[in-house]
Amino acid sequence: MKLAWLGIICLAFAAATAQEVTEREKAEALDCAFHRKEPWVDSSLRPDGTVRFTYLLEPASDENPRTLYVAFWNAAQTEGRLLEFHLSKTAEHKDAVAIANEGSIWDNKGQPDIRDLQGGLYVYQHVKDRLPKLKEQRATVLAIDQMQKTSAVCSSPLDYFGKQESRKAEK
Amino acid sequence: MTVRQVANVVANENHDVTPAPSSPGTLQEAKTAQANAVMNADYQFGANRQNVVPTAPSTVTTGLANSPQYQQALTAARTAFLQQNLGTDPTGNRVFFNNRFNNDAGPRSIGGGQQTVFKQYGPFTIGGGPMYTLIYNNP
Numbered sequence: 001m002k003l004a005w006l007g008i009i010c011l012a013f014a015a016a017t018a019q020e021v022t023e024r025e026k027a028e029a030l031d032c033a034f035h036r037k038e039p040w041v042d043s044s045l046r047p048d049g050t051v052r053f054t055y056l057l058e059p060a061s062d063e064n065p066r067t068l069y070v071a072f073w074n075a076a077q078t079e080g081r082l083l084e085f086h087l088s089k090t091a092e093h094k095d096a097v098a099i100a101n102e103g104s105i106w107d108n109k110g111q112p113d114i115r116d117l118q119g120g121l122y123v124y125q126h127v128k129d130r131l132p133k134l135k136e137q138r139a140t141v142l143a144i145d146q147m148q149k150t151s152a153v154c155s156s157p158l159d160y161f162g163k164q165e166s167r168k169a170e171k
Numbered sequence: 172m173t174v175r176q177v178a179n180v181v182a183n184e185n186h187d188v189t190p191a192p193s194s195p196g197t198l199q200e201a202k203t204a205q206a207n208a209v210m211n212a213d214y215q216f217g218a219n220r221q222n223v224v225p226t227a228p229s230t231v232t233t234g235l236a237n238s239p240q241y242q243q244a245l246t247a248a249r250t251a252f253l254q255q256n257l258g259t260d261p262t263g264n265r266v267f268f269n270n271r272f273n274n275d276a277g278p279r280s281i282g283g284g285q286q287t288v289f290k291q292y293g294p295f296t297i298g299g300g301p302m303y304t305l306i307y308n309n310p
Contacts, residue, residue: 037283098223100223116271119225120270121183122227123225124269126227157267158284160219160223
């Protein structure tokens, strides 16, 4: 009986922690967005080499791994850039971070709105619904040169198209 | 993906869009282009598709599945399947699409670069306002 309870507590703890993003995962996402290639955030949103960001983690669904939304804001937290990171593991059990989508946050009559995501109305509404929570959080301010270098395996559509081109070239 | 799953994505991504002031045929073309884009992404990226070109889920609610707009999405997916097999994909193997709520046909930002528009469909109507469907050139 005690073992059963211990098991239930462990499962509950695992479920709870899966809903939280760890400092390592945050560092990996930032590393992928800023260090690997060109920064994914416009220069206007990183004045003096610092960024202001808030984040929101969504648990895995049937078709998506755990998803980390990170909003990079201007000083007034009215406009910004949103990046959607998919967090998973590689076959070798390394942390994998895919930059899956991005869009521009803008102020629509006092309400945060987003433009130019990849995807149709469903994707647009799904992300838009998360903006108020992102906007109401207190932003973390971080210097880009203080972001950790990590060993996460990063990918983005740009990387993937590079591979596609290589495959075509190999044929 | 099955044709039905592609139809589900298209139905979710176009929920409650009406064709006016464009013709119903133009909206159907836009949905067919989106269906082709989803099929192209599935073919090119397989299980990794949602990490590269995310879309709506490939399942729909019972209410949507029983709606006339779902039949339009199913027709779009079936047409796209035929076009894929005949080599007449109107997107020319492209995978990126989205909507804009104005007539802007300028490029979309991606990873510090830009992605130009291949084709714009519309205007259509959503929630009383205009909406366009855009297919983008691959980055």
